[in-house]
Amino acid sequence: xxxxxAGQTVQSVERALAILKTFSxxxxxxxxxxxxxxxxxxxxTVSRLLATLQAHGFVVQDAETxxxxxxxxxxALVHSAIAGxxxxxxxxxxxxxxxxTLGETVSLSxxxxxxxxxxxxxxxxxxxxxxxxxxxxxxxxxxxxxxxxLLAFLPSEELDQLLDQQMEPLTPNTITxxxxxxxxxxxxxxxxxxxxxxxxxxGLHAISAPIHDHTGRVIAAISVSGPAYRLxxxxxxxxxxxxxxxxxxxxxxMGYMVEETNR
Amino acid sequence: xxxxxAGQTVQSVERALAILKTFSxxxxxxxxxxxxxxxxxxxxTVSRLLATLQAHGFVVQDAETxxxxxxxxxxALVHSAIAGxxxxxxxxxxxxxxxxTLGETVSLSxxxxxxxxxxxxxxxxxxxxxxxxxxxxxxxxxxxxxxxxLLAFLPSEELDQLLDQQMEPLTPNTITxxxxxxxxxxxxxxxxxxxxxxxxxxGLHAISAPIHDHTGRVIAAISVSGPAYRLxxxxxxxxxxxxxxxxxxxxxxMGYMVEETNR
DNA sequence: AACATCGTTTCACAATATGGAACGAGAGGC
DNA sequence: GCCTCTCGTTCCATATTGTGAAACGATGTT
Numbered sequence: 298x299x300x301x302x303a304g305q306t307v308q309s310v311e312r313a314l315a316i317l318k319t320f321s322x323x324x325x326x327x328x329x330x331x332x333x334x335x336x337x338x339x340x341x342t343v344s345r346l347l348a349t350l351q352a353h354g355f356v357v358q359d360a361e362t363x364x365x366x367x368x369x370x371x372x373a374l375v376h377s378a379i380a381g382x383x384x385x386x387x388x389x390x391x392x393x394x395x396x397x398t399l400g401e402t403v404s405l406s407x408x409x410x411x412x413x414x415x416x417x418x419x420x421x422x423x424x425x426x427x428x429x430x431x432x433x434x435x436x437x438x439x440x441x442x443x444x445x446x447l448l449a450f451l452p453s454e455e456l457d458q459l460l461d462q463q464m465e466p467l468t469p470n471t472i473t474x475x476x477x478x479x480x481x482x483x484x485x486x487x488x489x490x491x492x493x494x495x496x497x498x499x500g501l502h503a504i505s506a507p508i509h510d511h512t513g514r515v516i517a518a519i520s521v522s523g524p525a526y527r528l529x530x531x532x533x534x535x536x537x538x539x540x541x542x543x544x545x546x547x548x549x550x551m552g553y554m555v556e557e558t559n560r
Numbered sequence: 561x562x563x564x565x566a567g568q569t570v571q572s573v574e575r576a577l578a579i580l581k582t583f584s585x586x587x588x589x590x591x592x593x594x595x596x597x598x599x600x601x602x603x604x605t606v607s608r609l610l611a612t613l614q615a616h617g618f619v620v621q622d623a624e625t626x627x628x629x630x631x632x633x634x635x636a637l638v639h640s641a642i643a644g645x646x647x648x649x650x651x652x653x654x655x656x657x658x659x660x661t662l663g664e665t666v667s668l669s670x671x672x673x674x675x676x677x678x679x680x681x682x683x684x685x686x687x688x689x690x691x692x693x694x695x696x697x698x699x700x701x702x703x704x705x706x707x708x709x710l711l712a713f714l715p716s717e718e719l720d721q722l723l724d725q726q727m728e729p730l731t732p733n734t735i736t737x738x739x740x741x742x743x744x745x746x747x748x749x750x751x752x753x754x755x756x757x758x759x760x761x762x763g764l765h766a767i768s769a770p771i772h773d774h775t776g777r778v779i780a781a782i783s784v785s786g787p788a789y790r791l792x793x794x795x796x797x798x799x800x801x802x803x804x805x806x807x808x809x810x811x812x813x814m815g816y817m818v819e820e821t822n823r
Numbered sequence: 824a825a826c827a828t829c830g831t832t833t834c835a836c837a838a839t840a841t842g843g844a845a846c847g848a849g850a851g852g853c
Numbered sequence: 854g855c856c857t858c859t860c861g862t863t864c865c866a867t868a869t870t871g872t873g874a875a876a877c878g879a880t881g882t883t
Binding site: 350 | 573576609612616641642649
């Protein structure tokens with residue numbers, strides 16, 4: 298890590314950004330005076346900053362009302378921001394926090410062929426949460442919770458190609474029957490998450506939820522896993538909302554939009 | 561209109577915005593030095609501005625590489641920007657320009673029940689392009705090009721509900737047969753635009769293309785219309801790319817994404 | 824017609840942003 | 854292990870640059 302960094306900031310820029318953020322709070326159109334009073338800045342300053350933002354297309358001024366809206370340049374910026382968005386970058390801080398609050402292993406995985414591949418993993422030690430772990434580790438998709446989530450949200454043609462292969466049993470609980478798996482995947486799609494109780498390894502429980510990208514496709518999944526004696530079925534039932542919320546927050550930052558808002 | 565406005569801008573803010581825009585050009589991750597040399601600013605200035613942007617979450621610094629990426633706050637901003645996006649606001653400048661280059665009437669319409677409703681219209685007079693016109697005017701959807709586009713991209717259940725009604729002929733060319741219309745709508749979906757030659761009014765030709773919102777749904781359509789003697793079938797064939805491009809640009813600004821870029 | 828209210832502009836002042844140089848921390852080469 | 858290169862951040866004297874009260878001009882309202 299480079300230097301320690303201790304917050305040296307530029308006032309005028311801070312104010313300009315504060316103005317931009319004002320548009321987030323519901324109202325999409327704001328007048329100079331409104332912003333001025335809300336942020337307690339002199340009108341002249343607000344006007345000048347808005348003019349600067351407008352020069353770059355970050356806001357536009359309605360020709361007749363004189364009020365301001367967020368501009369197309371911002372959208373352009375985010376188009377490319379989203380294009381360059383890496384799941385594991387976005388997810389990392391959320392994973393760390395989840396590992397912290399739950400005190401269990403948290404991972405992020407994607408599907409590669411028949412396997413789920415770990416992209417990121419946080420394991421809690423005595424006090425702090427370590428990053429490393431089995432990054433890059435491959436696990437048969439049908440036997441782990443992340444894998445089942447990723448399969449569940451696959452386009453049906455792609456799923457068909459994968460399911461005609463032989464599925465190895467890793468424990469007595471591993472699902473090996475294609476029909477059983479299909480039914481399980483259907484249930485997972487319905488409820489929005491997957492669980493696995495000793496299907497991959499004896500004494501190992503896990504729960505997993507999908508991550509969507511901006512097109513709505515499921516591109517990855519997060520999972521919480523731990524020893525069966527600690528991560529009991531009851532405890533898993535309790536943490537479902539937490540896990541789902543984390544997954545949704547990551548999806549949201551990836552540009553996934555749920556609501557239908559336009560007129 | 562208020563005062564004339566003559567570009568008084570704030571340097572530091574301009575620089576900060578310029579830094580943000582640097583991320584658009586392909587590379588999603590940039591180092592202080594890269595930005596510094598690309599924009600020809602001293603490293604210290606860039607570092608300070610980035611620190612300010614980071615304090616507001618507009619950029620984030622990768623903990624290990626020290627480089628910067630666009631931050632989640634930007635995405636949050638755009639989420640709300642898009643939510644408050646009004647089609648006619650976004651479309652207006654594009655419509656004006658299209659009317660200018662073609663010298664024909666350009667309008668923006670949405671579907672309301674069986675009718676296409678004008679939201680915005682630009683008609684070219686001798687030299688300049690006037691805004692007003694029949695805003696709010698309703699036209700039977702099956703008889704105009706915009707209407708046909710809007711019908712063509714409707715979910716099939718909704719379409720079925722609309723098509724069982726009687727369709728009035730307005731000229732000898734008006735499509736009144738449901739089967740014929742269905743075939744026409746299919747063709748429109750295929751080619752991405754619709755034309756209408758004297759189907760609504762004798763001597764009136766028109767071409768229309770759809771506008772998508774960020775979810776991909778078709779929420780409006782633009783059209784170019786004019787007298788048959790001037791807007792001939794040949795001329796319409798020529799301007800198809802122009803019209804399509806304008807429509808796509810508007811869709812893009814509404815948050816519609818075409819490409820699939822994520823990893 | 825007089826009056827609010829709007830957004831923009833002016834202008835004198837000094838607060839604030841600037842940038843060259845120094846600093847501390849990694850990375851890589853020898 | 855030591856040296857060197859490059860990275861991002863911090864320092865600090867300087868004056869450039871942003872600031873805000875008040876004036877301005879244009880709209881719409883009473």
